[in-house]
Amino acid sequence: GRTGLFYGPFRSRVSAEAFEVSVLEHFQIRRCAEDLAPSPEHPGCMYGEMNQCLRPCQAVVSTGEYRSEVRRLTEFLVSDGRSLAEVAEAARDRFSAEMEFEEAARQHQRIERIAATWRLRDELATTIDAAHGIAVTPAALGQAVELRLLIAGAWQPAEEIALTAEAAADKPVSLDRRLRERLERPMPAERPLIERQEHLALLARWGYSSWRDGEWLPIDDWSRIPYRKLVNMVHRVATSERP
Structure with missing residues (x-):
């Protein structure tokens, strides 16, 4: 059978979908629900063209590479967003110390986007084991x-x-x-x-x-x-x- 990370409960389907959409903006995970049969001949979709998906359907990445991205998403949810935020904060501080202020500003914007995503989570939502x-x-x-x-x-x-x-x-x-x-x-x-x-x-x-x-x-x-x-x-x- 299928396994996965179960996350919730949300106040409504609308709030759950809003959180999902915002979370996926931080990861290159597929949005489709079709059973995968990876092939270079697969037509793909707009998310792959916009570099918002690693395109496992087209066999662009290996199974291990895609699992690594899924693991990053899992860690994001389990850590209440800290796994991404801490990386971005460290990068911002490093760029600031190196006086690369444009890159530091980009990382700061990334931190703000992560925080905005987390504010969309309903108060009772968490992983089922937590x-x-x-x-x-x-x-x-x-x-x-x-x-x-x-x-x-x-x-x-x-x-x-x-x-x-x-x-x-x-x-x-x-x-x-x-x-x-x-x-x-x-x-x-x-x-x-x-x-x-x-x-x-x-x-x-x-x-x-x-x-x-x-x-x-x-x-x-x-x-x-x-x-x-x-x-x-x-x-x-x-x-x-x-x-």
């Missing part, structure tokens, strides 16, 4: 919330947590401590790719909606959860306050 976060939603009973963890694009079973709780010795246990105990080592249940894609569709429907009941906390690293921010979210949602 789709981590916590949805804090109201519980059925007041003064409590449900925590729904999304790990690598897969929703985990919801857990209810109250604002206050009593310990065995009648000493209150802080919300911060209880959250840390619950989230110390989240163990994701394995999910097939198609199911994770469906879970991201649910995230998009909830996260981008105007009726969203709760808050979303994106997580970059489960060992570095911003607990202070999470505690504040729980308080707001449990008491029906809004940010």
Whole structure:
């Protein structure tokens, strides 16, 4: 079967296509979807003529060369654009030091184009394996919330947590401590790719909606959860306050 890098979710098809078009302007990747049968006799297309595609259909480059360009695109998405931006910034600084100001200006324009591309990304969009976060939603009973963890694009079973709780010795246990105990080592249940894609569709429907009941906390690293921010979210949602 086919493999690929799955990226999203986006607010709409229109926003996804706008991001895709802008991303592809930085790479010589084919825009067509036909099954390739590389041949010098292939008619090609306008993107190849404009030097916006490496023309694998016409066997202009080897499989390895084209894979290298695809790898650059993958690194761009995985690194949140830093892979290209850092190269351009280093080139700009080098040209400036060598007093080649025209080339430095070109690299600066390239940096601005990269930043403009990244601004088109919707806030929930990421690679599916990096789709981590916590949805804090109201519980059925007041003064409590449900925590729904999304790990690598897969929703985990919801857990209810109250604002206050009593310990065995009648000493209150802080919300911060209880959250840390619950989230110390989240163990994701394995999910097939198609199911994770469906879970991201649910995230998009909830996260981008105007009726969203709760808050979303994106997580970059489960060992570095911003607990202070999470505690504040729980308080707001449990008491029906809004940010």
